[in-house]
Amino acid sequence: MNMFRALFLLLLLLWGQAYAATLSERTYKRLTAIHELMGENKYKEALKRLDALLPRVRKHKYEYATIMQTYGFAYAATDKYKQAIKAFNEALKTEALPDQVQLSMRYNLAQLYAAIPDWKSAAKAYEQWLAATEKPSADSYAFGATIYAQLKQYDKAIPKIRKAISLSSKPRENWYQLLLSMLYQKKQYAEAAKVLESMVAFWPGKKQYWKQLSGVYFTLKKNRRALAVLELAHKQGFLEKERDLMNLVNMYLLQGIPYKAAKIMEREMQAGRIERSGKNLQKLGEAWMRAKETDEALRDLQAAAQVQKKGVLFLRLAQLYTDKEEWNKVIELANKALAAGGLKNPGGAYLLKGMALYETGKKQSAIASFSKALKYPKTKRQAGQWITHIKTEGA
Missing domain, CATH: 1.25.40 (Serine Threonine Protein Phosphatase 5, Tetratricopeptide repeat)
Incomplete structure (x- = not known):
């Protein structure tokens, strides 16, 4: 344990002044030789000589305490922490050493208990030291x-x-x-945010702090700040993993900025940092859709549909082609959506199909499709209005 070697070297510097006047000449000479051995890292020989010296000083409280202190440093320096603890406690028990020396030993004890580790004992020794330290x-x-x-x-x-x-x-x-x-x-997230603000200022190159700060702001429902921090992290090149980049995309979508979300996804897909998976293409297409960029939405949702073959994607495409009034495409895609299945509201597909059939002049087929839409609560009212309109128009 290097800190104990350093402490021992400090003890050597103070040795002549602090101990010479209070030890017998014989003990002083022997202990000086032991300290010299320890200074040369010859702890095995030093411990052997301490064992020989110990019986001679047991009756002299001050000398005994000094020897036990030396044992403590020797054991600590050789990573024998439990023996070091025992030795220091023996030295302290005598109450014979100067107050400042005993205070230092209490701090050493706290460090040794922490090294074992025995945190409760470390806390006790630390508090005893703290109470007496100016x-x-x-x-x-x-x-x-x-x-x-x-x-x-x-x-x-x-x-x-x-x-x-x-x-x-x-x-x-x-x-x-x-x-x-x-x-x-x-869970003191407001305080954590303040600490992270300081950490970002002190260590701006540590990307994890930027991401953590954004996450804490998001937890505190300060979504604009969360997005601003993540934007800065992205500009500095700190968002390299797909998970982090998608987090930024989702932040933009949450804040109602779908165009920027789509542009980032598109750019990062081209760079290979976001995978062109069916799931990601679907999110990209939906972002374009929310941004009212119909052509881009069609392109990416069609790519997603080719990969996933999901009913909901065919339905999204049918909605987009409805906006473009390409009715044959709407009929084709509505049929694909119904065939693929998995729709939360199949009535929507029947409704779009009915509208497209009506626009292409196939009114009876349109009524048949609207009649199927009548079976679903979300489209029942609108489908009924269409059927009434077609029949009234025919009469």
């Missing part, structure tokens, strides 16, 4: 937030990570990520 650093607040996040105690974790962020001289991405994940867990 000016906790940004990193220490972030560490506390991590502990409580692991315990799912977000009400304790969120203020700590916010404090860490406020104390830091520059933005730390992993801290923002931690805060964001906890706000998601608590």
Whole structure:
């Protein structure tokens, strides 16, 4: 554990001043040699010498505490965290070391408990340290937030990570990520949006933050903002997967901008980022249809119908040819729609067919088709009006 090696090197720098005056000369010399071994990463030999020294200092509280502290650093540096915890706790139990040394050990203990991991014990050690510390650093607040996040105690974790962020001289991405994940867990989407706005500003090249921000706005029913953010992401080339591009298309459709939705689909199909599948061609054709672009709608819905052979697509085409008054095409497509099946309202196909038959002068056939449309609630009234009109016209 590199942080404990670093802490031990700091201990070596302070060794001569802090300990020489309070240890016996013999213990001091032996401990100095042990520290030199640890400084050279010779922990096995250092632990062996500590074992030899321990029986000689048991009756001297201060010397015993110092030896146990050294054990703690040796064990921690060799990833023997449970032994390190035991050693540090032994040193603390004596209450013989200076307050600042004991305070540092409590923080070390919290780190060791986190490494096991034993988050509850880590939280306890951390709170003991925090209560006695005058000016906790940004990193220490972030560490506390991590502990409580692991315990799912977000009400304790969120203020700590916010404090860490406020104390830091520059933005730390992993801290923002931690805060964001906890706000998601608590479903605090308005706060999550604010955090993501900062993340997009600090790390504009991270495409996932743009997509997340758009998603949060959508959850908050701020659909225009959601679309605006997704538009910016698209312009920067961040929407590469079909799923993301179709999300943008659907946003445009939701906001009543079908022409732009269709243009994006068309361009991305040409680029190969959106598949020319039957399903996608159908959506493209329907977008053109909503945009009143009849020729484009016909082109893409016909392509979709060739792939899917779905009744609803033939019916869409019949509706478009009705607008163009190409009645023979309407009759052909209405028949195809009825033959393919799967229509939620077959009466619509019979109604269009009846209108086309009437326009081509086949009035009796038109009445027969309208009579079938009478059987369906959604087309009953209109079909009845057509039948009445034709009979009145004949009389």
